[in-house]
Amino acid sequence: MRAMRIMTLALAAALAAGGPALTAWAQEFPTKPIELVLPFGPGGSHDLTARALASVAHQYLGQPLLVVLKPGGGGAVGSQYVARAKPDGYTIMLGGSGPNTIFALVQKAPTGPDQFASVARINYSPGVFAVRAEAPWKTLREAVDWMRKNPGKFNFANTGPWGAGDLPMRMLAKAAGVDYNNIPHDGGGPALLAVLGGHADAAFLFTAQLLPQLGAGKMRALAVTDVKRHRDLPQVPTLREEGLDVVFNMWRSVLAPKGTPPPVLEKLETAFRKISEDKSFQALIQQLGDEIQFLGGKEFEATWRQEWDEVARVVAGTQK
Amino acid sequence: MDILASLVNGFAVALTPTNLLYCFLGSLIGTAIGVLPGLGPPATIALLLPVTYGINATSAVILLAGIFYGAMYGGSTTSILLNIPGEAASVVTCLDGYQMARQGRAGAALAISAFGSFIAGTLSIVGLMLLAPPMAAFALKFGAPENFALLVLGLMMAGYLAGASMTKGLMMAVLGLLLGTVGLDPIMGSPRFTFGIFKLSEGFEFVLVAMGLFGIGEVLANVEQSIKAEVFKAKIGGLLPNRQEWREASAPIARGSVLGFLIGVLPGGGAIISSFISYALEKKLSRTPERFGHGAIAGVAGPESANNSAATGSFIPLLTLGIPGNASIAMIFAALLIHGIRPGPLLLTEKPEIFWGLVASMYIGNVMLLVLNLPLIGLWVKLLQVPYPILAPFILVFVIVGAYSVNNSAFDVGTTVVFGLLGYVLRKFGFEPAPLVLAMILGPQLEGSLRRALIFSRGDFTVFVERPISAVLLALAALMLFSPVFRWVLSRKFWEIVGPVPEK
Numbered sequence: 001m002r003a004m005r006i007m008t009l010a011l012a013a014a015l016a017a018g019g020p021a022l023t024a025w026a027q028e029f030p031t032k033p034i035e036l037v038l039p040f041g042p043g044g045s046h047d048l049t050a051r052a053l054a055s056v057a058h059q060y061l062g063q064p065l066l067v068v069l070k071p072g073g074g075g076a077v078g079s080q081y082v083a084r085a086k087p088d089g090y091t092i093m094l095g096g097s098g099p100n101t102i103f104a105l106v107q108k109a110p111t112g113p114d115q116f117a118s119v120a121r122i123n124y125s126p127g128v129f130a131v132r133a134e135a136p137w138k139t140l141r142e143a144v145d146w147m148r149k150n151p152g153k154f155n156f157a158n159t160g161p162w163g164a165g166d167l168p169m170r171m172l173a174k175a176a177g178v179d180y181n182n183i184p185h186d187g188g189g190p191a192l193l194a195v196l197g198g199h200a201d202a203a204f205l206f207t208a209q210l211l212p213q214l215g216a217g218k219m220r221a222l223a224v225t226d227v228k229r230h231r232d233l234p235q236v237p238t239l240r241e242e243g244l245d246v247v248f249n250m251w252r253s254v255l256a257p258k259g260t261p262p263p264v265l266e267k268l269e270t271a272f273r274k275i276s277e278d279k280s281f282q283a284l285i286q287q288l289g290d291e292i293q294f295l296g297g298k299e300f301e302a303t304w305r306q307e308w309d310e311v312a313r314v315v316a317g318t319q320k
Numbered sequence: 321m322d323i324l325a326s327l328v329n330g331f332a333v334a335l336t337p338t339n340l341l342y343c344f345l346g347s348l349i350g351t352a353i354g355v356l357p358g359l360g361p362p363a364t365i366a367l368l369l370p371v372t373y374g375i376n377a378t379s380a381v382i383l384l385a386g387i388f389y390g391a392m393y394g395g396s397t398t399s400i401l402l403n404i405p406g407e408a409a410s411v412v413t414c415l416d417g418y419q420m421a422r423q424g425r426a427g428a429a430l431a432i433s434a435f436g437s438f439i440a441g442t443l444s445i446v447g448l449m450l451l452a453p454p455m456a457a458f459a460l461k462f463g464a465p466e467n468f469a470l471l472v473l474g475l476m477m478a479g480y481l482a483g484a485s486m487t488k489g490l491m492m493a494v495l496g497l498l499l500g501t502v503g504l505d506p507i508m509g510s511p512r513f514t515f516g517i518f519k520l521s522e523g524f525e526f527v528l529v530a531m532g533l534f535g536i537g538e539v540l541a542n543v544e545q546s547i548k549a550e551v552f553k554a555k556i557g558g559l560l561p562n563r564q565e566w567r568e569a570s571a572p573i574a575r576g577s578v579l580g581f582l583i584g585v586l587p588g589g590g591a592i593i594s595s596f597i598s599y600a601l602e603k604k605l606s607r608t609p610e611r612f613g614h615g616a617i618a619g620v621a622g623p624e625s626a627n628n629s630a631a632t633g634s635f636i637p638l639l640t641l642g643i644p645g646n647a648s649i650a651m652i653f654a655a656l657l658i659h660g661i662r663p664g665p666l667l668l669t670e671k672p673e674i675f676w677g678l679v680a681s682m683y684i685g686n687v688m689l690l691v692l693n694l695p696l697i698g699l700w701v702k703l704l705q706v707p708y709p710i711l712a713p714f715i716l717v718f719v720i721v722g723a724y725s726v727n728n729s730a731f732d733v734g735t736t737v738v739f740g741l742l743g744y745v746l747r748k749f750g751f752e753p754a755p756l757v758l759a760m761i762l763g764p765q766l767e768g769s770l771r772r773a774l775i776f777s778r779g780d781f782t783v784f785v786e787r788p789i790s791a792v793l794l795a796l797a798a799l800m801l802f803s804p805v806f807r808w809v810l811s812r813k814f815w816e817i818v819g820p821v822p823e824k
Contacts (some may be wrong), residue, residue: 042366048654051370071727073518074504080518106509109518155776161509183464183775184507186768189643189650193587196641199463199776208657212642212664284373287660 029089029264030063036254037093039078041071045206045288049122049252050094052284053275060274074162075099079111087257089264092119095255097248098164101308105315106162113304116255117265120272121295121303123285124249126226127168127204128233130219132195135202140223140242143202147178154180157191157200165191165204168225168248170314175244195219206250207232208289225249231291248307253300269297323449330676333378334684342375342383343681347688350390354397357404357531358722361391362647369655377659378674382681384655385635388648389441389682392591392628393689396433400426400620401700402715404535404722409591409627411530411757412599415481416612416619418538423615426701427559432569432617433624434693435561440577441686444629447581448636449679452668455585455633456640462586464773465783469793470586471766474593476800477600478759483613483752492746496756499524500763507771519731524739526592526761528723532736533753535719537743539712559697561617569621572602576625583626584633590646591627591634596758598626613752632682638663639675 036054040046050067057065070078079099085091095116104112129140137143147154159165161184173180183200185191188209194200196218204225211232213219221236225248229238239246254272256265275281276294285292295303333339353364365384372380395407400417413433420429447455462470475493482489502513503523514520561569576598583594602622603612612619634645642664644650656663661671668675703711723736746753777783785791808814 042363042369042651044654047366048369048658055370055373069728071522072729073521074509076518076521107511152778161505161507181775181778183772184509184768185772186506189645190587193460193637193641193643194463196643197460197463208662209642212662212666216665218665284658288657289662 029267030061032090033064033066034061034089035068035091036065037068037070037078037082037091039070039072039075039093039095039099042069045125045208045250045290046094046096046252048288049285049290052281052288053094053122053272055284056275056278056281057271060271060278073109074103074107076103076107076109076111079104079115080109082255083111083115083257085257087117087259087261089256089260089268092254092256092268094122095253097250097307100255101304101311102162102167102315105308105312113301113308115258117258117260118297118301118304119254119256119265119268120276120297121251121253121293121300122272122276123290123293124251125164125206125290126224126230126249127164128207128210128221128225128230128236129168129172129202129204129223129239130195130210130213130221131202132198133217133220135220137222138220140237140239140244143222144172144176144178144242144244147173147176147180151179152181154178154202155183155200156180157183157185157194157203159185159188159191159203159205163187164206164250167311167314168204168246170318171246171248171310172239172244174314174317175246192219206289211289232289251300251304253295253304265297326672326676327449327680329673330678330680331683333673333677334382334680338375339379339382339677339681340684342379343386343685344688346383346386347390347393347685347692350387350392351394351689351692353387354391354394354406354410356722356725357398357406357535357719358527359725360407360527360648361388362651363726364391365648365651365655369651369658372655373658377656377661377671378677380655380659381652381674381678382685384652385678385682386685388652389628389631389685390689392441392624392631393434393437393693395627396437396620396624397430397696397700398718399534400429400433401703402535402718403538404715404719405527405530407591407627408527408530409595409630410624411534411592412481412595412623412754413620414534415599415754416614416616419613419615420617420620421704425565425615425617426704427697428561428565428617429620430697430700431559431694432561432565432621434690434697436569436573436576436621436625437628438686438690439573440580440625440629441632441689442683443577444581444584444632445679445682445686447629448632448639448682452636452640455636459585459587459637460641461789463787464769464776465787465790466793467587468766468769468773469784469790469797471762471769473793473797473800474597475759475762475766476797477596478755480600480603480612481596481752481754481758483754484750488751489755492751492753493755493759496759497763499529499756500760501767503764506764506768507775519729523764524735524760525726525732526757527726528732528736529739529760530757531719531723532739532741533743533746533757535715536737536740537747537753539715540740540744541747542708543712559701565617569617572598572618572622573625575601575605576622577629580626580629581633584630584645585636587637587643587645591630592761594626594630595623598622635678639667639678641665642667 038050054065054067070081075098082093100111156169191203195203223239223242224230227247276292353359395410396413398404398406399410399413400421403414403418405411417429478493504521511521579598580594602618603609634649637643637645638649644653723733
């Protein structure tokens with residue numbers, strides 16, 4: 001028994017030592033590998049973007065960029081880990097509108113724009129409002145009219161409570177003043193399956209999953225949440241074009257702990273700007289069905305705070 | 321004969337030296353991570369995703385798919401030898417596999433799970449090849465009410481995992497359902513029983529709970545009886561199953577293959593649930609159900625076959641609809657995306673080389689896995705000759721490293737240890753942890769689909785009986801629930817109590 005306990009302790013000690021080593025940080029940033037924390041599990045669009053960043057980062061940072069997965073709590077675990085990390089630029093995160101706007105507001109987690117310094121936005125994905133090909137609605141206006149005439153009858157499949165495929169619909173319904181039946185699903189796949197199988201009328205989905213269905217004539221896209229039309233869907237109007245002032249994109253941005261020295265932030269921003277101009281990085285992102293929409297730290301923070309206020313109003317409206 | 325020609329083309333793709341190599345690598349890595357507890361196929365595939373950037377799409381899919389189905393082979397190894405589920409889908413294999421090992425039949429249990437996996441794997445590829453489009457159409461019929469009915473049927477199986485006392489088994493199932501409510505509510509997203517700990521908001525990780533309850537619990541219980549440490553020395557009989565064991569295993573393998581395939585195709589179904597349902601089915605059909613839990617080979621053969629064919633079946637929604645049905649398949653979906661291929665309804669016609677190359681490579685991979693796993697059996701069995709006082713600390717290290725490897729989190733190690741202590745206490749009081757584990761997996765899904773169905777129907781419960789598939793599944797569940805009552809009514813004893821039917 002005692003031998004076992006000692007072994008366990010030894011192991012625990014070994015594990016603890018493997019954490020971030022606390023070496024004095026030199027003037028020439030960076031002098032050691034940088035941890036890019038991902039507040040999600042593997043395989044999602046965030047993970048793929050982070051790995052694409054890491055694959056070319058070395059030549060622009062002078063040090064490797066290590067992707068560290070810290071999933072849990074809808075992104076709260078990883079976000080808090082970075083928010084509390086030493087603000088020396090060696091622990092940064094690839095944040096997103098999920099953990100850093102929506103869940104920060106819904107769960108009141110300290111992971112919003114007040115807890116982070118923005119480094120750069122890498123890109124974003126707009127949501128696409130899509131219905132089954134056999135559905136009677138040819139345009140978004142028709143669908144909204146139908147919702148207006150049949151309050152609460154429109155079956156909407158969201159991609160998880162407060163997820164990327166839930167919030168845009170809440171905003172849409174608020175803007176249009178309609179009532180609908182919100183059916184939660186466990187992610188984009190199940191939501192798409194529900195619409196395809198006729199168990200729901202519509203969903204907000206990302207293009208990577210939707211394009212093959214559109215190509216095969218199984219689904220119909222009615223609107224996108226971006227300010228402009230999508231590169232791959234030139235015939236699909238934006239929500240604004242359809243008369244609803246709703247814009248919501250899932251962004252992916254590099255964030256650092258509040259208090260990171262400005263020279264370090266500048267260096268990081270410059271490096272990520274160069275990465276975003278890298279040809280092989282651009283090719284990888286394009287294959288994921290995304291575009292690069294680089295935005296510097298200051299500009300991004302302004303859009304982030306604007307989004308924050310808008311979502312806060314939606315959240316306040318439903319939590320009463 | 322179209323299929324035959326396509327398959328020949330598929331083999332032409334899969335038999336190129338590079339693809340053979342990737343197929344072998346995938347099988348090898350899959351077996352390894354299957355044997356190691358903790359780190360599962362989704363995490364491994366994610367780790368290796370960047371490696372596939374440089375190779376072509378077909379090779380990438382062959383490699384990653386190999387890891388996925390290879391893990392189903394390896395997963396049973398530690399379940400049988402050490403009572404530690406190597407993979408989530410091998411939890412139920414602990415029940416009888418480990419008992420077989422204690423009776424000196426570890427070789428037979430390992431061999432039957434390898435053969436069962438091979439047979440199920442091969443049969444389900446035939447299914448994938450011939451039935452993919454109709455099966456996909458069938459899967460689309462499963463909305464929330466149908467899923468709910470299927471899960472109710474699944475939960476009925478908890479009774480068959482109960483062991484000696486049905487009351488204790490049901491108590492465990494209820495505890496499992498309660499533990500399953502920890503985390504974010506599946507419908508509203510509000511946290512429940514998380515006590516402000518963000519780590520708990522995703523609920524308890526199923527692998528950690530299973531490793532603790534089974535693995536650590538077993539070690540603690542064994543250490544106590546260290547005087548008679550020779551538990552395994554009970555002579556390690558032949559390495560291969562004898563004729564009697566083959567006879568007992570063949571029907572379960574066949575049933576497990578079909579069952580696993582059908583459940584694997586369904587969204588939210590998959591290897592874990594199919595293994596539990598297969599176990600319960602075999603116990604129900606067995607002429608000697610009392611032997612289950614004490615080393616019945618059918619209890620190893622059925623579930624191990626089912627989890628393999630479920631793994632193959634779960635490729636159908638990806639390849640025909642473009643929708644990944646579980647975490648591992650979602651990674652393979654991501655790998656295809658990176659190569660500029662968006663899986664969807666047109667994949668089969670636009671990129672036939674991917675579909676048929678994959679199908680052909682799966683035939684080859686299954687043969688490789690069998691060849692790879694059979695010689696290892698002798699080696700694994702030798703492991704049991706290590707004296708238990710030496711083996712025990714290694715098992716603990718193995719479990720703790722495995723727990724850490726799931727999310728690189730020390731919190732997870734704590735979770736595993738706490739559940740290990742719980743497992744020890746449960747063992748002391750004669751509670752069987754398997755129903756707890758099953759209920760914990762099914763609980764959140766059951767709740768989600770029930771509430772989803774009711775939101776869909778706007779609160780109308782008739783939705784469950786109006787829809788034919790869910791009505792049939794619920795009727796089956798009711799039949800199972802009340803079958804002891806029916807049997808009792810039909811038995812003579814009942815009539816003795818009630819008295820003769822009055823004649824008039």
